[in-house]
Amino acid sequence: MKFIFRMGRSNTFGTIIRFNSKIKRDTIFNLHQNSSSAESSTHDLSSSQYSTINEPEIIKFSQLAKEWWSPNGPVKLLHSMNPLRVSYIRQQLSKYDKEKLKKGQESGYETTSAYDDQIPFKNLRILDIGCGGGVLSESLVRLGASVVGADASLENIQIAKLHARKDPSLYSGPGILEYKCITAEKLLENGESFDIVCAMEIIEHVNHPVEFLKACAGLVKPGGHLFLSTISRTPLSYVLTILLAERVFRIVPNGTHDFNNYLRPDELQQIIERIPNNNVDNSNTGTIDNAEGVDKKKSSEWGQITDITGIGVNPITGKWFEFNHWVPRRIQLDVNYLLTAKRN
Amino acid sequence: MIDKNLYDIAIIGGGITGSALACALVNSQKTKSRRIALIEFNNMSNIREWKPPHLQFSNRVSSLTPRSIQFFKDIGVWENINHERIRPYKDIQVWDGISNARIRFNSDDSISINKNIEAIAWIIENNNIQHAILTKLAQYKDSNIDFLENTTVKRIMFDDVNYENEQFDLSDWPSLELSNGKVLKTRLLIGADGINSVVRSFASIESLGWDYNARAVVATLQVEPQVENATAWQRFLPTGPIAMLPLNNRFSSMVWSTTPTLASKICTLPSNNFIHLVNAAFRLRIADLEYLYSQLENCDIEFVKEFEWRQSIEKKAGIGNEIFPPLVLDVQEKSRAEFPLKMRNAESYVKERIALIGDAAHTIHPLAGQGLNQGLADVQSLVKVIEHGVVTGQDLGNIQLLKNYSSDRYLSNLMMLGAVDKLHKLFGNDFAPIVFMRSLGLQVINHLEPVKSEIIKYAMGIE
Numbered sequence: 001m002k003f004i005f006r007m008g009r010s011n012t013f014g015t016i017i018r019f020n021s022k023i024k025r026d027t028i029f030n031l032h033q034n035s036s037s038a039e040s041s042t043h044d045l046s047s048s049q050y051s052t053i054n055e056p057e058i059i060k061f062s063q064l065a066k067e068w069w070s071p072n073g074p075v076k077l078l079h080s081m082n083p084l085r086v087s088y089i090r091q092q093l094s095k096y097d098k099e100k101l102k103k104g105q106e107s108g109y110e111t112t113s114a115y116d117d118q119i120p121f122k123n124l125r126i127l128d129i130g131c132g133g134g135v136l137s138e139s140l141v142r143l144g145a146s147v148v149g150a151d152a153s154l155e156n157i158q159i160a161k162l163h164a165r166k167d168p169s170l171y172s173g174p175g176i177l178e179y180k181c182i183t184a185e186k187l188l189e190n191g192e193s194f195d196i197v198c199a200m201e202i203i204e205h206v207n208h209p210v211e212f213l214k215a216c217a218g219l220v221k222p223g224g225h226l227f228l229s230t231i232s233r234t235p236l237s238y239v240l241t242i243l244l245a246e247r248v249f250r251i252v253p254n255g256t257h258d259f260n261n262y263l264r265p266d267e268l269q270q271i272i273e274r275i276p277n278n279n280v281d282n283s284n285t286g287t288i289d290n291a292e293g294v295d296k297k298k299s300s301e302w303g304q305i306t307d308i309t310g311i312g313v314n315p316i317t318g319k320w321f322e323f324n325h326w327v328p329r330r331i332q333l334d335v336n337y338l339l340t341a342k343r344n
Numbered sequence: 345m346i347d348k349n350l351y352d353i354a355i356i357g358g359g360i361t362g363s364a365l366a367c368a369l370v371n372s373q374k375t376k377s378r379r380i381a382l383i384e385f386n387n388m389s390n391i392r393e394w395k396p397p398h399l400q401f402s403n404r405v406s407s408l409t410p411r412s413i414q415f416f417k418d419i420g421v422w423e424n425i426n427h428e429r430i431r432p433y434k435d436i437q438v439w440d441g442i443s444n445a446r447i448r449f450n451s452d453d454s455i456s457i458n459k460n461i462e463a464i465a466w467i468i469e470n471n472n473i474q475h476a477i478l479t480k481l482a483q484y485k486d487s488n489i490d491f492l493e494n495t496t497v498k499r500i501m502f503d504d505v506n507y508e509n510e511q512f513d514l515s516d517w518p519s520l521e522l523s524n525g526k527v528l529k530t531r532l533l534i535g536a537d538g539i540n541s542v543v544r545s546f547a548s549i550e551s552l553g554w555d556y557n558a559r560a561v562v563a564t565l566q567v568e569p570q571v572e573n574a575t576a577w578q579r580f581l582p583t584g585p586i587a588m589l590p591l592n593n594r595f596s597s598m599v600w601s602t603t604p605t606l607a608s609k610i611c612t613l614p615s616n617n618f619i620h621l622v623n624a625a626f627r628l629r630i631a632d633l634e635y636l637y638s639q640l641e642n643c644d645i646e647f648v649k650e651f652e653w654r655q656s657i658e659k660k661a662g663i664g665n666e667i668f669p670p671l672v673l674d675v676q677e678k679s680r681a682e683f684p685l686k687m688r689n690a691e692s693y694v695k696e697r698i699a700l701i702g703d704a705a706h707t708i709h710p711l712a713g714q715g716l717n718q719g720l721a722d723v724q725s726l727v728k729v730i731e732h733g734v735v736t737g738q739d740l741g742n743i744q745l746l747k748n749y750s751s752d753r754y755l756s757n758l759m760m761l762g763a764v765d766k767l768h769k770l771f772g773n774d775f776a777p778i779v780f781m782r783s784l785g786l787q788v789i790n791h792l793e794p795v796k797s798e799i800i801k802y803a804m805g806i807e
Contacts, residue, residue, distance in 0.1 A: 071696075071744045079744050083736035090735070118377055118734060139737030165513040167531075167739055168350060317751065 068133035068159050074253050077245075077313070078135055078201065081229075084311060084320040085200055085338065086139045089227055090120055092307055092340045093196075096225075119144030122174050127194040127219055129184050130202035134160030134177075138167065140198075141175035148194070149179045150187060157181040184215040193221045200229045203268075204261045210271055217275045217302050217343070226272070226303075226341040229311075233262035237335045265308050265333050272341050275302035303343040310337045351381045351490075352740055353730070354520060354530035356497055356543050358384025360406075360470065361702035361719040362536030363477045364421070366491070368723060370484045371419045374731040378740070380489040381528055382481075383520070385496045392482070394475040396429065403562045403679040404470040405597045407576070407589065407713030411805030412720045413466060416476070424476035425468070431590045432463030435575040436800075437667065438786075441582065441630055442774060444666065445783030447790040449800045464576075464804055465713065467589045467597060496523040500533070500546040517741070518546070518697055532741040533698050534726070539688060541704035547695045553688035553707070553761075556768070558584050559607035560710060561600045564679035565622065567670035569594050577669040578711070579626055580771035581633070585711045586625050588669045596670070598622060599710055607682045609640045618680070619672040620647035626669050628654055630774075685709055687765055689758055693722075693750040697741035701726060706757050712764045717805055718757055725752045 067073045116122065122144035128137045131149030133156060140147045151157050157179045164170050170177050180187075184199075197219050199212075206212045220226050231237050238259050245251045263271075277300055310323045310332030323332040353369065355362045366382040369375045396402070408416075416422040436449040451464045481491060499521040520528045535543025544551065565588070567573070573590040584601035591597055600610065600622075613621065624636055624647070632654045639645045688707040693700045702719030729749040733740045770782055789795050 071742070083732070083738060083745075086736040117373060138739070142737035142739075162513075165511065166516065168512050168514075169352075171511075319748075 068156075069135075069163055075132070075135075076318075077252060078132070080313070080318055081201075081311075081320045081336075082135050082139060084322070085136060085227075085229060086143070088309065088322070088338050089140075089196070089198070090143075092227070093120070093225070096342075116144070119174060121145035124195045125193075126196040126198060127184075127187070127192075129187075129197060129199045129216060129219075130205070131160060131179065132156050134163055134179065136198060136200055137177060137179070138164065138170060141170050141177045144175050145196075146176040147178065148187075148192075149177070150182050150184070151179075152181070152183050154181045184212060184219060188215050188218045192219060193224075194219055195221055195224045196227065197224070198227045200227070203228060203230045203263060204257060206261075209261070209263060213268075213271055214275055217272065217341075220303075220343045222343055224343050226343070228268065228339040228341070229336065230268070230339075231257070231262050231336055232264045232334055233259065233267075234264070234334045237262060240335055265337055265339065268339060269305045269308070272303070272305060273301060276300070277302045277344060301344065303341055305339060306342045307340040308333060308337055309339075310334070312336065349526060349528050350379070350514075350517075351528055351530040352378035353532045353534060354381040354383065354518075354528060355534045355536055356383050356520075357535065357537035357541075357702075357704070358382050358386070358388065358491070358493070359536060359538065359702070360473050360477065360716060361723055362534070363474065363481060364416075364419070364720060365534065365536060365701065365723045365726065366489060367421060367477055367480050367484075368415075368419045368727045369730065370481075370487050370489050372727060372731055374734045375727070377488060378730075378734070381492060381530065382489065383492045383495050383497060383522070385494070385523075387494045388474075388478060389493075391471055391474050392478045394471050396426075396469075396471070399595070400676060401429070401564045401591050401595055401597065401679075402469045402471050403564050403597065403676075403681055405467055405589065405591070406470055406473070406716040407465045408468055408473075409465050409717045409803070409805040410463070412717045415720055415724050416473075419480070421473075421476045421480050424479040426472050426475075429472055429591075430466050430468045431574065431592055432466045433574050433576045433590055434463050436464060436578070437575055437669075438578045439580070439666070440771070440779070440783050440786060441580050442779045443783035445786040446666070447786045447796075449796060449803075451800075463574075464800065467576075467591060470716075492522070492524075497521070497542060498523055500542065516697065530741075531697065531739065532730075532746075535698070535700040535704040536702050538703045539686065539707050541700060543698060544690060544700055544704055547698045547700075549695065549700070550691045551688045552691055553686065556601075556685040556687065556709065557603065558601050558685045559604050559682045560685055561598075561602065561607050561610050561680060561682045563598045563600075563618075563622075563681075564591070564676035565596045565598050565619070565672045566594060566674040566676065567596050567672055570670050573670065575669070576713075577626065581625065582630060582772065582774040584768070584772060586622075587711070588626070589713075595676075596672075600625065601685055601709070601711065606637060606640075611680050611682050613640060615675050615677075617645075617647040619675055620651040622672050622675075624651045624654070627651075627658075629658065632658075687761060689761055693754055694743065694746040696743045696746075699726060699746050699749060705753075706761060708761050709764050709768050711768060712760075712803060714760055714764065714803070718760060721756070721805065722749075722753050725749055728752075 068075060070076070071079055120143055121140060124145045126140050126145045126147045128140065128147055128149045131137045131151050134149050137147045137149035137160065149157075149160055151160070160179050164177055164179070197216050199216050203209050203212065217226060231241055241257055242259055246254050246256060311320055312323060312335065313320050355366055362384070363382060366380055369378065369380055413422065416425070434451040437446065439446040449464065451462065481489070497520050501519050501521070502515060503519045504515050514529055517529045517531060518533045520530065520533075522528065533543060535541045535547075537543055570593045573593045573596065576587065576589050578585050578587040581602070583603050583606060586600040587598065589597045589599070602610070610618065610621065621636060624633055628651070636647065636650060639650075686707050687709060690700055690705045693705050701722040703715070705722065706718065708715045708718065726749050729745060729752070730740055732748065733745045738745050770778070773779070789799070
């Protein structure tokens with residue numbers, strides 16, 4: 001059961017990818033693998049072939065990283081959207097924390113406020129699938145999470161690693177940052193699991209969204225959360241994200257999006273809620289759930305959608321916002337939306 | 345693991361805005377664990393141990409709006425203010441030197457908005473504010489803030505020095521070379537270093553604006569004892585406005601903006617002549633005042649006689665029966681000083697890893713007493729933006745984040761600068777039709793309560 005990323009998130013800056021030929025990619029890969037051997041061979045200056053090849057590659061990669069991280073570069077919309085995504089994740093999780101807190105109080109447990117507003121994601125293991133240059137991953141680490149940033153594109157992972165060197169606080173704990181060039185499916189095969197899986201602005205770029213979502217869902221620990229953000233398939237979204245953003249105003253490179261790959265919220269909800277709960281471990285925890293009154297039928301399904309929120313961008317200020325509640329729901333969810341699903 | 349010379353935020357300039365920013369950041373639950381450096385080239389011990397002599401006031405005073413005071417209350421600075429040395433004013437009287445057209449603002453005009461506001465603004469010595477902030481900062485000794493006094497920033501640069509065995513690449517973090525030999529690196533550099541900001545020139549941000557062909561003379565005045573000295577007075581003379589602001593029932597502070605030649609003469613005038621020149625400037629007709637200007641170097645003339653004689657004539661003629669500020673009895677020794685007047689606005693307040701606040705970003709004519717209040721509004725806005733950056737896990741130096749600060753403050757500062765500049769230009773004119781129109785305007789506005797209420801709300805910093 002193999003599916004392929006159509007370049008994964010790297011599509012968002014298609015022009016840059018083309019700049020890297022296969023050969024270059026290989027040399028970079030070598031550079032990465034040989035980093036330990038390069039250290040040992042520094043004494044041998046006569047065989048300086050390695051260092052002379054590597055040096056320009058590093059410069060090129062820094063250039064690439066600059067493009068990815070440039071606030072006015074081809075992925076600027078992703079940068080401006082990021083604070084809202086992080087706020088959304090915080091807000092959805094805190095809802096859950098409050099419930100837990102309430103339960104704890106009712107059952108008489110002492111709920112010491114170990115919660116720190118500055119590192120709310122402490123002790124959470126989060127997967128950022130399709131991490132790209134690491135925009136979201138870095139934010140989550142700063143908030144205390146142990147993050148695995150995964151991307152199918154090696155270039156993206158290299159860029160993300162290079163950029164992470166610019167901030168010592170990513171290494172000062174409690175957050176941990178790790179980048180892997182790997183697919184969601186492979187992670188599942190490896191038996192990995194996470195408290196939270198984020199697949200942000202990625203479903204619209206994969207070839208088999210159902211399979212991809214199954215893999216993502218399988219990576220979520222029982223009781224954990226899956227966060228998604230994507231674009232709905234509506235006439236309005238076509239006009240805004242393809243006609244205007246790509247062709248007229250060229251805010252994002254042409255060909256970034258494929259309208260046929262967009263999923264409407266109801267479609268996404270159906271896909272997720274039909275995913276079977278085939279995790280073996282869960283059958284054990286299922287008995288505990290039953291003790292808490294969760295019926296068996298529910299635990300045979302993977303989980304439920306707990307929130308869908310429409311978001312938009314102000315074309316003048318460039319700021320992203322959540323729609324006010326008085327905006328008709330149909331319009332709210334017409335273009336970009338965020339979605340939370342909770343595993344049973 | 346992290347280098348001890350790495351900071352999240354470095355603030356250059358420990359004046360009121362810079363130290364207030366540091367204070368607000370360590371006070372905030374969201375930003376308190378960021379590493380902050382506050383760098384000031386002066387030795388602040390004088391202000392830290394500020395013990396002002398009774399009935400003597402510094403000539404450097406500010407007018408704080410209710411909004412600024414609320415901010416100081418929020419960050420725990422207000423409780424450290426010496427409350428015996430501040431004076432609220434509930435009234436503003438502004439009148440035209442040529443036509444005597446008047447407008448009067450009262451804090452009651454704004455009561456419909458907020459009943460808790462007791463005054464339009466408070467007059468307070470700058471040292472009093474600075475002392476209160478330093479007292480508050482001293483309570484945070486054990487936190488993540490380093491207050492580097494007596495320290496000059498010799499150079500700001502970007503360097504390629506690799507940190508921690510090349511694990512990190514901090515080449516786009518500004519480096520500060522300090523006079524004590526240390527080199528700091530900072531994620532976010534904040535320029536609170538005044539009109540000639542080194543941070544602004546490092547960022548090669550242009551400062552746009554002009555110098556007024558005018559200088560301001562300040563002085564601490566002893567006035568006729570009042571039952572309640574709680575009015576701010578301002579008369580627009582063709583050479584510039586003269587203002588008297590209450591300090592307590594026996595003292596007031598003066599700001600007189602005028603031509604550079606007059607300013608230096610006013611500063612050096614014998615004090616008995618000076619006080620009557622001030623009285624004349626608030627009371628006499630422009631022609632009389634101009635005669636006195638011409639006699640400034642005449643040592644034989646006694647200004648007191650000139651003033652009393654001319655005022656008696658005006659009273660007989662029925663002019664000058666208006667309400668005037670209290671008569672000046674004396675001027676505090678060595679309290680007279682002059683400084684140039686400028687209007688400046690930086691072309692931008694932010695760059696990648698850099699933000700400008702207060703006078704480093706903008707400088708305003710003092711006629712509306714808005715300069716410090718604008719600076720404090722910058723501080724409040726920047727703190728909010730940094731807090732937002734923390735809760736969303738952003739790199740605090742990133743330009744996307746900092747732009748929120750400039751989009752919040754730039755236009756609003758520019759509007760205030762523009763409004764005050766236009767007022768200055770409008771009243772610095774003695775062309776008859778303009779005098780007529782502006783006088784008419786003043787009188788009309790004076791009777792339009794809703795308009796007045798909007799103006800006073802704007803001046804008080806109420807949204």
